[in-house]
């Protein structure tokens with residue numbers, strides 16, 4: 693389903709990725725704490741990870757408009773892949789139902805979602821025709837590397853993890869790099885085979901091109917950064933009576949601003 697140039701990049705331009713921190717090196721990547729965060733905990737937007745503490749310890753969850761829209765983008769993109777072996781009629785009917793189930797905020801973007809659906813449907817049909825193995829939100833065991841029992845990348849193309857997000861988050865590219873690194877480590881620990889790349893797809897609802905693709909080389913620097921962040925979050929969860937400080941650099945889109953700044 694991926695554009696041809698991505699495979700060419702991986703084969704020809706990507707070269708060898710130098711990495712010692714592999715998912716099967718349990719002496720290096722094994723858990724250091726009893727608490728095991730999820731990938732979204734490790735890659736949460738709060739610089740202090742206070743949002744993880746609010747969600748997991750205070751058990752408070754607040755959705756922002758951006759989260760609602762991001763979730764809808766995910767569902768629209770993934771829908772044709774989930775239903776790729778169904779009849780055309782069933783897929784189209786199901787897509788109408790999916791749109792009807794959206795939050796009123798997301799429904800305002802119906803025109804853009806139809807356009808996104810057409811593109812994604814084309815990729816899904818192509819993958820079926822070409823026999824490309826794809827899993828949608830597969831459950832990959834991750835406890836052995838100190839994460840939640842399972843992690844779920846949006847797509848697995850062969851063993852290449854793919855992450856989809858709303859393009860307004862592109863400035864948070866670092867977080868996507870870390871998420872794909874976490875998936876790569878989990879897959880490595882699961883199958884014992886190196887995963888050197890991941891792909892981030894950004895969906896631009898209002899500009900062209902609608903889809904932007906970025907390839908991430910999962911090198912040792914990213915792997916070590918991921919493990920440091922994993923341990924920072926695990927330590928927060930293991931000491932619930934010690935809330936992380938309020939950040940001095942809160943992203944404006946953080947839904948917990950009202951909670952933290954009152």
Ligand code: SF4
Pocket residue numbers: 737738739740741742743937938939941942943946947948949950952953
């Ligand atoms: S408001 Fe600031 S400190 Fe609180 S969770 Fe959000 S980013 Fe973190």
